[in-house]
Amino acid sequence: MARAATTLDPFNAIAEPKRRLVLGALAAGGGELTVNALTNTLGWPQPQVSKHLAVLRQVNLVSVTRRGRERMYRVNGEPLRSIHYWTKAFEQFWEHQLGRIKDRAEAMANHVQSPSKHPKETTQ
Amino acid sequence: MARAATTLDPFNAIAEPKRRLVLGALAAGGGELTVNALTNTLGWPQPQVSKHLAVLRQVNLVSVTRRGRERMYRVNGEPLRSIHYWTKAFEQFWEHQLGRIKDRAEAMANHVQSPSKHPKETTQ
DNA sequence: TTGACATATGCCGATATGGGTATATATTGT
């Protein structure tokens, strides 16, 4: 088995730097842009843009609306919200890097699953 | 070229579901755990655990300390903070999008310019 | 020293990925 399909979840979708740029361009463009506009803004070959958009579409990070022969792509923030929350769960690990990690982790333990208790020292 | 190396940035590192589980387990285990503890908690073959830890190590998502023949792995939140901020930039795109995506997209299309009568293909 | 334990690493195979190029599929304009 290789890496899980990119199309399965938003984490994977935004793992690709160019896909993040696409989302950024869309956001900067007022939230919605045409493939053509994106292609010009990003300066990439059109098929490349379309392909990345296809991936973003599959994980629901963007939605499309046809307008004549153009397609309007819009950012859909929902999936990013879940990622935002996932990372937030680790907030304690960047706020007090050196202190009280254990105490706060206890609270987290109640949220996730039972950790294997092996009370060791807080290493040097 | 295939996807950019997983070791290059945290976005890629956490794209792998199992790696997220590793981080979760570490967090639940008080912020730091032994490879052995992780292996038991996760129930995966040890080499697999070690390899995922190696990736997380390379993007600085975890740090290690040797303790005898064991190695204590610790969550390092910093890289997750940047991801947290990146997603936050899209906050505006999930705050006002509580309704059906399709409906909203069409309403938007009507708002902006000439509406399309052929919503054959929307979000895929 | 020998052996058990803890962890990392190397190699292999199957597969998904991203980029490039060409082309198919609309849709609009003349």
Place this chain on the structure above:
DNA sequence: ACAATATATACCCATATCGGCATATGTCAA
């Protein structure tokens, strides 16, 4: 009907990835 425009897809290739298994490396214990 035909050309032009907008976008999506198919195909190919080079490569990185994950998982499994065997094994190397390092450390403690008797």
